[in-house]
Amino acid sequence: MYMKALFLAALIAVFASIAGCVSQAKQEHTDTTAAPAAVDPAKPNVLVELFTSEGCSSCPPADQVLTLLGHQPVVPNVNIITLGFHVDYWDSRSWRDRFSSNLFTQRQQAYARGFRIDSTYTPQMVVDGSRELVGSNSGGAVDAIGKSATQPKGIVAVTIDGGQLHIKVSGLSEHTESTVYLAVAEDKLVSSVNGGENAGNKLEHSSVVRQFQHIHSLGENPPGGGPAELSPVTSQQISHG
Numbered sequence: 001m002y003m004k005a006l007f008l009a010a011l012i013a014v015f016a017s018i019a020g021c022v023s024q025a026k027q028e029h030t031d032t033t034a035a036p037a038a039v040d041p042a043k044p045n046v047l048v049e050l051f052t053s054e055g056c057s058s059c060p061p062a063d064q065v066l067t068l069l070g071h072q073p074v075v076p077n078v079n080i081i082t083l084g085f086h087v088d089y090w091d092s093r094s095w096r097d098r099f100s101s102n103l104f105t106q107r108q109q110a111y112a113r114g115f116r117i118d119s120t121y122t123p124q125m126v127v128d129g130s131r132e133l134v135g136s137n138s139g140g141a142v143d144a145i146g147k148s149a150t151q152p153k154g155i156v157a158v159t160i161d162g163g164q165l166h167i168k169v170s171g172l173s174e175h176t177e178s179t180v181y182l183a184v185a186e187d188k189l190v191s192s193v194n195g196g197e198n199a200g201n202k203l204e205h206s207s208v209v210r211q212f213q214h215i216h217s218l219g220e221n222p223p224g225g226g227p228a229e230l231s232p233v234t235s236q237q238i239s240h241g
Contacts, residue, residue, distance in 0.1 A: 044149045045079045050135050051108045051124045054097040054203055055090030055196025062123030062135030067206040074142055078149045082207040083183050087122060095195025099208050107212075156180075169218065178218045184211040 050066045052059040063084065068074060070082035085104035086097050108120045115132050123135030128148035133140045154172040158165065169180060187206045193199055 040079060043077050043079045044153060045081055046075075046128055046145045046148045047081045047083070048141065048145065049126045049129075050082070050084045050207075051087055051104070051120070051122055051126070052084055052135065053087055053090035053100065053122050053196070054191055054193050054198055055092075055095070056122045057197035058136065059123045060198065060201075060203055062125065063203070063205055065125075065136055065138045065141060067204075068138065069141060069145070070207050075145045075149065078145060080145060083185055083209050084205060084207045085209050085212075087120070089120070090122070090196055092195065095199075097196070098191060099189070099205070099210070101212075103212060104209065167215065172218075180215045180218065182211070182213045182215050183209055184213075185209050 048066065048069055050062055052062055052066075066082050066084055069080050074080075084099075085107060086099040086101065087105040087108055088097070088100040088102050089105055091097055091100055105120070108124065111124075111126055111129075111132065112118075112120050117132070124132060125135040125137070125141055126132050127141065127144040128151070130148065130151075131144040133144060135141075155170050157168040157170075160166075165182070167180065169178075172178060185207045187208075189205045189208050191203050191205070193201050193203055
């Protein structure tokens, strides 16, 4: 099944929503044929989101930074989860970024409101939902990742078993609400761009978000962040865009 192939090659990231806390993922895989590359549960996870577009001439260097962060141990003893969100406001009637989605634009707009900045821009990098910077600023990204890795994080246990994705969230601090999302991302994608500022160029991408799905909303947690067992997610529920 194609979705299982995606699980093998792509990044699966489960994390708390915009307000806050990227999970320290503990991935337990009982279906080894469908398991993605495991992260080291002893290391803290840091989520790095890049808002980018194939129509933006400043974005290819940021895409390269995202690839570096996702594939090289640039920050010792940290698992870096990378996601590339292609926004749609660079699209035109005659051409569109084939990976773009208005859903991703809305996510970036929510961040803009949270960071109290006047407008969205590309390339923008967001680290652990709490720090934003220009996406091509590799030094700034490494610094932000190092600082975010020291912050308290919840624990997400992910088990893939019999075509179902089982998710358990625990260890969150007291809060009113968190939202768990599933992101399916794909590496080694190449586009021959025929519009926008990169027209005529061939661009390479990694960690491109192909599916971004709301899984569960967590209500107010009890003191100590008691665990929440989420309903299993099947491969049939996850469509590949």
